[in-house]
Amino acid sequence: MTRKRRRDWAMLASGIWLLLSPFVLQYGDFAGKAALNSYVLGIGLAVFATAALLRPRMWEDWANLVLGVWLILSPFALSFEAEAIARWNHIVLGILICADALWVIFRRRIGKTPT
DSSP states (O other), X not given: OOHHHHHHHHHHHHHHHHHHHHHHTTOSOTXXXXXXXHHHHHHHHHHHHHHHHHSOOHHHHHHHHHHHHHHHHHHHHXXXXXXXXXXXXXXXXXXXXXXXXXXXXXXXXXXXXXX
């Protein structure tokens, strides 16, 4: 399995984690802002990862970067920063997703990774 495929499977796993995390980590309210944000972004990550697994394109990495940035900012923008477990779940996963996306985008820009 190529590195690209492993990354796409990791993004799919991240999306699934976001979908399940309100239940696993027991966010305060399963229909609250933190949980709804997890569901929506989890679906988004899973869709983009599935698209990348079927036919890799550079736009998926840009989409992951946007989702990662939103994951980092969302606890503050949606005012669920008081829910520590949800906040840190979003921030840590967002940092990991952003780092991965930036790494791939940078490598493509310098010609080290095929499109």
